[in-house]
Amino acid sequence: MENLGARLDHGGTGEAVGAMSNLQSLGERSRELRSEFEHLVEPNRRPLWRFCLRLTGSAWDAEDLSQETLLKALGGLYRFGQVLDPRAYLFRIASNTWIDQQRRSRPTAELDTVEDLPAAAAPEASSNLSDAMEMLVRFLPPRQRVVFLLIEGFEFQAREVAAMLRLTDGAVKALLHRAREALHQARQSPNMPASPPTAANxxxxxxxxxxxxxxxxxxxxxxxxxxxxxxxxxxxxxxxxxxxxxxxxxxxxxxxxxxxxxxxxxxxxxxxxxxxxxxxxxxxxxxxxxxxxxxxxxxxxxxxxxxxxxxxxxxxxxxxxxxxxxxxxxxx
The missing domain is CATH 3.10.450.50 (Nuclear Transport Factor 2; Chain: A,)
Structure with missing residues (x-):
């Protein structure tokens, strides 16, 4: 993805400045770059969408989050000079975008301030994320949810998650420990009834x-x-x-x-x-x-x-x- 990032940064400078005044021409060029970008990230689209679904608990919100992630990923490439791991790059943007959304929508809610807690062994490794998904959405604070899903569901290492979220390894392990404990306690919670459908007008x-x-x-x-x-x-x-x-x-x-x-x-x-x-x-x-x-x-x-x-x-x-x-x- 390094060459694509360089093109986004420098491809429209110098002699091309005049042509860039024509927004239609610029739009055509951007669609060409978008097509190349889509080809590069396509192997990670399905895992990204599953992550967004488990994070949000809604297929509608998952689609919105995955689309916003892809837009930010393409638009942000010009800032990176180093070769990027596409999978980690996409998951990092999705994680931080969703956490930021939660901060804006619930400004007084805790994102889970980390204390210096030991990362004890999990009481149960939650391999069955389908069963745990509703509880994730209902019970876990945002950072705990992100950390739990990245490590338990998508097999990232704690150090990778720490880099994504700009936390220490110890903080990530503490969040994972808390998430496991919270899910263990929440397993007996009743399901919420579905809202009734409305008639078409x-x-x-x-x-x-x-x-x-x-x-x-x-x-x-x-x-x-x-x-x-x-x-x-x-x-x-x-x-x-x-x-x-x-x-x-x-x-x-x-x-x-x-x-x-x-x-x-x-x-x-x-x-x-x-x-x-x-x-x-x-x-x-x-x-x-x-x-x-x-x-x-x-x-x-x-x-x-x-x-x-x-x-x-x-x-x-x-x-x-x-x-x-x-x-x-x-x-x-």
Whole structure:
């Protein structure tokens, strides 16, 4: 990743300064760098997403955190002169980003101030992180959660975690000890009941009708003129005219049969889009989250280029997932 970092730092200086005034040209060049970056980090995308899921306890928040991590990782390369370990680099950014989010959202909450405690042997090595995940989210302070997951779930060494979080080895071992003890005590806690689903309103019904008729004009008419469409991890569009020119145009031309329904998924009310595989079986194709106004759709988040998220959501639905990679690739 060293050469890519150098290009981000120096590639746009000197004789290229004039061309950089054209933002469209700069955007095209940045997409080329982004494609190279995606190739370099792709082997670590799935472990990163699983880490974000276990950290946040929500597939939606995991997708947001992983996308923010990747943006920061690409944007921050210019600061590094040394060769980076992509896995440690990504996990470090995800860990610190999430801890910072917790600090901002709960300014009075302790992040777990470290005292000089001995790192005693674990009462139980928590290899079954699926069972422990809900307790992690509900009971562990942020730093304990990060340390526990990095060491127990993703096999980082204490010294590596210490470097990521800018702590001493002893502090990391103390946090791990506390996390193990807290999880051991929390195993008897009852589960929280799920919140009940809400019914779709007339605007959602109109959206589903237009979508299932594959009618981009009818769909566009439901959006506020200044609506934002975010194709998660790949593209963002401002305004319905831009949507009609790009995403809705390509959606209309998509040969795969799609069927949309509004339902509860992963504790949110969303549009679930399915398709038929060649053998006739049903598969999850995409997930769409709508931001609804009184009579218009104000925002649109399209989970399409999110293979880990779609696989997780599909498992919740008892379906296979039809995935599409991490970003749009021009077939030409």
């Amino acid at each position: 007339k605007l959602v019904a109109a959206y589903l009708d237009a979508f299932n008729r594959r009618d981009p004009e009818a769909l566009a008419a439901l959006f506020d003129p200044q609506a934002t469409n975010y194709i998660v991890g790949d593209w963002e569009e401002q305004g319905v005219e831009t949507m009609k020119k790009y995403s809705l145009h390509f959606w209309k031309a998509e040969p795969a049969a799609e069927r949309a329904e509004y339902r509860r998924l992963l504790a949110r009310d969303v549009v679930v889009v399915t398709t038929r595989l060649p053998d006739g079986s049903e598969a999850l194709w995409s997930v769409i989250e709508l931001e609804l106004g009184t009579d218009r759709v104000l925002g649109h988040r399209w989970y399409f280029f999110c293979p880990e998220f779609l696989e997780h959501a599909a498992a919740e639905l008892g379906l296979p997932a039809a995935t599409h990679g991490y970003f749009y690739k021009d077939p030409t």
